[in-house]
Amino acid sequence: MHQNTLELQNKVIDIRKWIVELSQIAGGGHLGGSLSMVDAVVALYYHVLKFDPENPDWPGRDRFILSKGHGALGLCPVLCDVGFYPREMMDNFNDLDSPFGMHPDMNKIPGIEMSTGSLGHGLSVAVGAALSGKLDKADWRVFCLLGDGECNEGMVWEAAMSASHFKLGNLTAIVDRNGYSLDGLTEEIMALEPFAEKWRAFGWNCSEVDGHDIDALLDAFDGLPDASSDKPTCIISDTVKGKGVSFMENANEWHYAGCDDELTAKALDDLESCRPESG
Numbered sequence: 001m002h003q004n005t006l007e008l009q010n011k012v013i014d015i016r017k018w019i020v021e022l023s024q025i026a027g028g029g030h031l032g033g034s035l036s037m038v039d040a041v042v043a044l045y046y047h048v049l050k051f052d053p054e055n056p057d058w059p060g061r062d063r064f065i066l067s068k069g070h071g072a073l074g075l076c077p078v079l080c081d082v083g084f085y086p087r088e089m090m091d092n093f094n095d096l097d098s099p100f101g102m103h104p105d106m107n108k109i110p111g112i113e114m115s116t117g118s119l120g121h122g123l124s125v126a127v128g129a130a131l132s133g134k135l136d137k138a139d140w141r142v143f144c145l146l147g148d149g150e151c152n153e154g155m156v157w158e159a160a161m162s163a164s165h166f167k168l169g170n171l172t173a174i175v176d177r178n179g180y181s182l183d184g185l186t187e188e189i190m191a192l193e194p195f196a197e198k199w200r201a202f203g204w205n206c207s208e209v210d211g212h213d214i215d216a217l218l219d220a221f222d223g224l225p226d227a228s229s230d231k232p233t234c235i236i237s238d239t240v241k242g243k244g245v246s247f248m249e250n251a252n253e254w255h256y257a258g259c260d261d262e263l264t265a266k267a268l269d270d271l272e273s274c275r276p277e278s279g
């Protein structure tokens with residue numbers, strides 16, 4: 001167990017509750033896939049990434065690209081909590097005059113590296129960033145979070161090929177393997193398995209972790225090969241879509257949906273009951 005495990009487990013619950021609250025302000029949201037990705041994002045922002053919220057463009061920062069841009073609900077509260085912007089900025093989340101939409105805008109939200117939402121593009125931009133870091137012999141790394149359904153996009157695999165070709169040991173992809181795409185199971189829509197073997201065949205290191213086990217995630221990130229090594233790494237993070245909310249778990253009608261007051265209260269209760277210890 002890591003020193004900060006309990007703190008991060010509690011943070012995960014806080015962020016999941018915040019996601020539900022933001023979706024209520026917005027009148028709906030990509031709840032399933034935002035809830036599933038939280039542990040990996042928390043592990044990254046509270047344990048792994050180097051960044052300076054006072055100076056979001058600090059050249060020495062690690063780059064994090066949310067390729068599954070519809071998961072913005074799962075990232076924006078974290079960026080707020082680590083200090084990129086004040087909480088009031090999210091008060092009118094998703095209104096026409098809010099900087100926040102359902103997908104993240106790099107020109108409006110401090111800490112967002114790339115405007116995403118059209119799936120399949122993030123890993124290619126991450127490859128470009130990692131290549132530039134490698135050419136500069138920089139010590140920062142690039143992390144890219146993808147959805148598993150997103151991996152149906154051919155461009156993901158072009159990016160995967162180029163990452164190993166350019167020997168980008170400073171690049172890490174994390175795939176939120178929640179088993180679902182927009183309207184069904186990934187294995188029924190366009191099967192990915194044997195998924196880890198595919199990444200390895202494309203020249204990557206690939207490990208599979210329980211994406212709701214903070215310790216396992218921290219171990220996976222702590223165990224990344226040196227950034228100057230010559231193989232990119234993919235971490236397949238095995239998760240549950242809708243994690244923590246009883247009626248959303250593996251119920252893909254919650255890919256995008258909204259809760260009324262009663263369901264919001266139920267969702268918040270469910271999430272609170274997952275708390276390992278009162279934080």
Ligand SMILES: Cc1ncc(C[n+]2csc(CCOP(=O)(O)OP(=O)(O)O)c2C)c(N)n1
Nearest residue numbers: 033070117118119147148149150180181182
């Ligand atoms: C290029 C493109 N095609 C289709 C969509 C519509 N779309 C939005 S989310 C989604 C499902 C993606 O599945 P996954 O990456 O597994 O997301 P998660 O289940 O984690 O929410 C799709 C197809 C899109 N945003 N971009």
